[in-house]
């Protein structure tokens with residue numbers, strides 16, 4: 001399968017080149033040339049398939065010809081070695097738990113899949129590949145874990161000093177090996193700016209193969225479509241009109257869900273649920289896309305004022321606002337509303353939601369008011385223990401620390417402190 005740039009001013013490339021480049025030379029995001037629906041028998045028999053069999057059928061057309069079937073099956077087996085349970089919360093509402101992976105973030109699947117693909121491709125290219133990524137928290141840990149020990153790939157993670165949680169910091173600074181953490185004296189925006197500068201710095205590009213591990217990379221973005229199929233497998237027998245509510249920041253996850261829909265999965269509607277960073281809810285209300293600086297919230301993995309993947313969603317609908325409107329609603333919620341939802345969920349069902357999941361719950365509730373006969377699935381994108389302060393303060397309960405987290409708590413942090421771009425550049429040139 002070939003991928004083209006959404007800016008349409010760069011040549012089409014193979015899956016391999018799209019993964020290695022990350023972004024097209026014209027700065028456009030890569031998009032698959034075609035999306036061919038899966039057979040109706042696939043959806044009729046989905047309950048009888050394992051998660052890796054489902055994932056194989058779904059991803060095959062995108063990687064075909066560049067990763068042999070046996071290799072892709074082996075990759076998927078490794079990537080999907082944990083559960084994706086659907087937990088019923090209320091009569092017509094369930095949550096799909098995406099946090100059972102090694103770093104307890106839903107980004108584990110995309111990060112591991114991309115790492116395995118790059119590892120596969122690095123065998124056939126001479127140069128090592130350097131993955132450069134900026135994180136405000138969860139991406140760093142998932143990427144560090146996913147890429148640890150992958151031959152031919154070095155990973156450099158930039159994070160804002162003092163602005164990630166203790167657990168998140170340990171997840172990205174304690175692994176060593178091919179993973180280096182650069183601790184930036186600045187904000188997340190400063191980290192992201194440095195990474196963006198590096199990607200257009202010809203001194204670096206001539207010297208090394210740089211790529212990104214953010215959800216703009218097709219190998220991180222596309223495998224997220226598996227989640228929606230795994231959810232469908234678990235509810236299919238009972239319900240017809242399924243609505244997914246996705247807590248959204250950069251809109252990669254929800255866009256992958258829409259690709260699953262294009263593959264033929266029956267879905268009635270999508271709800272993009274956000275915190276007060278409401279660029280998309282506003283767009284869906286007014287038709288005007290107006291990016292803003294991000295505002296800090298308790299669901300901080302979604303503090304995004306200019307979501308990078310929304311352009312892919314618009315493209316899926318040929319920029320036809322009416323068509324998009326039929327398939328997508330988007331609502332934003334304040335921190336106060338989020339905390340009230342966490343309390344309400346705990347009181348009525350005993351379930352402990354993290355702030356991101358709670359935003360997803362609220363989004364479906366809002367949609368359900370005008371569409372009462374639907375079955376809502378909201379995605380739980382992080383384990384509540386990763387947002388311990390908020391959870392403890394809101395519902396007076398301390399969730400038990402799972403083994404994945406316990407493992408990193410006593411480990412020693414190793415980071416390299418930098419404060420400006422020239423230091424990042426020097427570091428990369430000396431690698």
Ligand SMILES: *Cc1c(COP(=O)(O)O)cnc(C)c1O
Nearest residue numbers: 248249250251252253301381382
């Ligand atoms: C990254 C992240 C999100 C947002 O996902 P997008 O694909 O960027 O929309 C939501 N919740 C958590 C916990 C995350 O880490």
